[in-house]
Amino acid sequence: MKHRHTATKRSILKFGLLSLFCASTAIVAPAAQADWKPDQYITYIVPFAPGGLTDVAARMVAKGVGDKTGWNIVVNNKAGANGNLGPAEAARAKPDGNTWLAITMTHAVNKTLFGQKAGYDIEKDFVPVAKIASSAIMVVVPQNSPIKTLQDLIDTAKKKTLNVGSSGTGTPPHIAAALFQELTKTKMTHVPYKGGAPSMVDLIGGQIDVVFSNYPESLSYVQQGKLRALAITSEKRAAAVPDVPTTAEAGLPRLMVDNFTGLMAPKGTDPALVKEISDKVTAVVGEKAMGEQLIKLGFIPDPMGPDQFKTYLHDQIEKLAKTIKDADIKVN
Structure with a gap:
């Protein structure tokens, strides 16, 4: 009787520990479950x-x-x-x-x-x-600009001070322009706008000389012939503008944004x-x-x-x- 009583106690203890383990596992499991749902939204x-x-x-x-x-x-x-x-x-x-x-x-x-x-x-x-x-940055100038290539832009910027527009201080276009100047040892006058759209309008109108634009913001203007694209900061050429070289192809491989x-x-x-x-x-x-x-x-x-x-x-x-x-x- 004594042995049977001891065995029964051991069984109860084993069952209790197993139940405790399962319960603790259930507490941490929900977050990892594939059927997680947000509380409301x-x-x-x-x-x-x-x-x-x-x-x-x-x-x-x-x-x-x-x-x-x-x-x-x-x-x-x-x-x-x-x-x-x-x-x-x-x-x-x-x-x-x-x-x-x-x-x-x-x-x-x-x-x-x-x-x-x-x-x-x-x-x-x-x-x-x-x-x-x-998303890449595309270097664009007015269609009637004498600047035809990225090298032309570098050469021109070394001879005179150009006005470079951006969608605001610290924005990707501004950073890309700053990186360009650092790599080419040139100096441009930064003209910040409140967004990319107004900078495109002034670029087309000739009020500024160049914009290192967010690719989607200038793409349609390039396709319409209102702006000329000099290069794009991507590893491969963009399918929508296959004639536009990458910055690496244009001679500035470190201009990657x-x-x-x-x-x-x-x-x-x-x-x-x-x-x-x-x-x-x-x-x-x-x-x-x-x-x-x-x-x-x-x-x-x-x-x-x-x-x-x-x-x-x-x-x-x-x-x-x-x-x-x-x-x-x-x-x-």
């Missing part, structure tokens, strides 16, 4: 105005992922403060997977340009989820949940139909997972910090 913060490239790409991703998963993803535009208003708000959100943040090259620039004044740290306050796509767009989540978000969201996003971006839509916008689909995107983002921040410091770019 996911807020996808876009720190730029509606209708811009980042906004359009984010809405495409939101719809694509939503259609595949059933998640209710709502894009919320929080424009202002050179793209810093949206991230500052997203950094305060709960790390529960219900808040996403769209970022671009602008935010890699802002880490150096604004520092603590930005109200957040893009690397410390967020975790990378996925890179979505890239990648105006990317990606997705971040607040710091502390469960890594398993980050991976799940990333898998869904990159799968949609990798689909042929989505890729074709992004290409029409002027993007090159370039899906990356969390680890790869983290390395890429850090490298971009370091590279852009050097350009900003070398060119002594400051914001008022």
Whole structure:
């Protein structure tokens, strides 16, 4: 009887430990499950105005992922403060997977340009989820300009001071122009505009000499013959303008600027949940139909997972910090 009693106690103890293990496993399992659902809806913060490239790409991703998963993803535009208003708000959100943040090259620039004044740290306050796509910079001049090639631009800029327009201080076009000047040892007068559209209007009208433009903003004008493209900062020529050489082909291989767009989540978000969201996003971006839509916008689909995107983002921040410091770019 004594042995039977002892065996019974051991069985009860073993069953209790097994139950405890299963219970503890169940506590941590949900975040890694493929059937995770947001509490009500996911807020996808876009720190730029509606209708811009980042906004359009984010809405495409939101719809694509939503259609595949059933998640209710709502894009919320929080424009202002050179793209810093949206991230500052997203950094305060709960790390529960219900808040996403769209970022671009602008935010890699802002880490150096604004520092603590930005109200957040893009690397410390967020975790990378996925890179979505890239977009090049196209060097454009008026159609009637005597400048025909990138080498002509270099030669002319060494002889006289040219006016170079941009969509604002610290924007990708401004950074690209600064990098050009650093590489060629030239000096231009920077003319910042409130957006890319007005800079295109003044360039066509001859009020400024050159713009290192966001590719999608100048593409239609090049195709219409209103602007002349000298080069594009991409590894390969763009299919829409196959006669435009890359900056490497034009003699400036180091003039490479990648105006990317990606997705971040607040710091502390469960890594398993980050991976799940990333898998869904990159799968949609990798689909042929989505890729074709992004290409029409002027993007090159370039899906990356969390680890790869983290390395890429850090490298971009370091590279852009050097350009900003070398060119002594400051914001008022």
